[in-house]
Amino acid sequence: MQGNYDAIIIGAGACGLMCAAQAGLLGKRTLVLEKNDKPGAKILISGGGRCNFTNLYTSPENFVTANPHFLHAAFSQWTVEDTLSFFDTFGDIRGEEKTLGQLFPKSNKAKDIVAVFTRLLYETGQDIWLRTEVKSVMREGEGYTILLTREGENQELFCKKVVFASGGLPVAKLGASDFALKTARQMGLQIVEIAPALVPLTITGKDASWYTALAGNTIFSRVSNTRISFEENILFTHWGLSGPAILQISSYWRAGERFTIDLLPKFDITELIRKERLAGGKRTVGQLLNDYFTKKMVEAFGKYLPIGLKIASMGKADAKLIADTIHKFMVKPAGDKGYDKAEVMRGGVSTDELNPRTLETKKYRGLYFGGEAVDITGWLGGYNFQWAWASGFLIAQDL
Ligand SMILES: Cc1cc2nc3c(=O)[nH]c(=O)nc-3n(C[C@H](O)[C@H](O)[C@H](O)COP(=O)(O)OP(=O)(O)OC[C@H]3O[C@@H](n4cnc5c(N)ncnc54)[C@H](O)[C@@H]3O)c2cc1C
Structure with missing residues (x-):
């Protein structure tokens, strides 16, 4: 037999x-x-x-x-x-x-x-x-x-x-x-x-509470490192980041590395600010961001950006800070959620x-x-x- x-x-x-x-x-x-x-x-x-x-x-x-x-x-x-x-x-x-x-x-x-x-x-x-x-x-x-x-x-x-x-x-x-x-x-x-791949990534340390406050928020983003770039949603969670674009980049991420997130990949924030200025620049940075992000997200941006500042009074350094934060948001994960939350194994x-x-x-x-x-x-x-x-x-x- x-x-x-x-x-x-x-x-x-x-x-x-x-x-x-x-x-x-x-x-x-x-x-x-x-x-x-x-x-x-x-x-x-x-x-x-x-x-x-x-x-x-x-x-x-x-x-x-x-x-x-x-x-x-x-x-x-x-x-x-x-x-x-x-x-x-x-x-x-x-x-x-x-x-x-x-x-x-x-x-x-x-x-x-x-x-x-x-x-x-x-x-x-x-x-x-x-x-x-x-x-x-x-x-x-x-x-x-x-x-x-x-x-x-x-x-x-x-x-x-x-x-x-x-x-x-x-x-x-x-x-x-x-x-x-x-x-x-x-x-x-x-x-x-x-290593675990297609896996959510964790954030610990001083930035952790910023992510926790945004738990449940989804944003269409472009997530990139030196090897690759993915345009899909990201999801903030109580412990860090998930969502399709994060799962994708996780397969190309190695412990200790950083990657960037373009939180507004379909627009150029510098151009949006320029147009706002031409229209008088009466609105604040926060009001402009409100057109593209949830209220919660704009509040959270307050940690990094002068959201109360009138666009008309913005200096060059403010504009650069806003552009870098929106288009090149830097993330350094502490780790990943491990094999029980991974969809596949790399290697x-x-x-x-x-x-x-x-x-x-x-x-x-x-x-x-x-x-x-x-x-x-x-x-x-x-x-x-x-x-x-x-x-x-x-x-x-x-x-
Ligand atoms: C939550 C989740 C969702 C997913 N969704 C998708 C999706 O929608 N699309 C997609 O393309 N991929 C998806 N994947 C990935 C996909 O499931 C795997 O890549 C695929 O199943 C791998 O197939 P496989 O046959 O190699 O291994 P598996 O499907 O893992 O099969 C291996 C089998 O071997 C058995 N086995 C292991 N060791 C022994 C042993 N010693 N003796 C006897 N039996 C043993 C296991 O019990 C298992 O049944 C998902 C994965 C997860 C975890």
């Missing part, structure tokens, strides 16, 4: 499920091992339960990785069109764009996505063992010995091909584990340093270790890594699932 599988797949998340389904469509037999009591736990809660399952504009530039070229092979073999046609064909699911190319099922139900896989796995005769935790994978002869606990009982399996689709560290309560990384390390594979098994067309390790025949375990981290907006589907597909072709 154990030897009859073409491959054993560890993890019934996005990558593992796609891998098993595609293997099934090719007439192969796989066994999926999953420690949770249901498949696709993360898919089910993704995108607020609606699952942002791909992004129309996916390209290698939307990923953080030590080697962006690696993705060309994967994305030429499995495209966004392939994702759309797969879910349409096997689940009658059509995507609806919400914003910035982000596609969600029209039904708005993530469970429809998981149902596609459970049905396909069943119809193509793939096995899935739930409540089964893999404890170790060891190379033995021409294959791998897998030690696991299944519903409390220890068991041993052997298979020539093993797929690590066991994800990364974010959200332990959804089954996240360092199992892929730990095993890769034991096998002498290189790991690119990991992972180095792409240098993998064949870009099959995701098989170069060192060990029959050993594959896909999905979040690999050093490929997508932006917010469906990119991570697109990588998970693509990597599952690629591996399946080689099983």
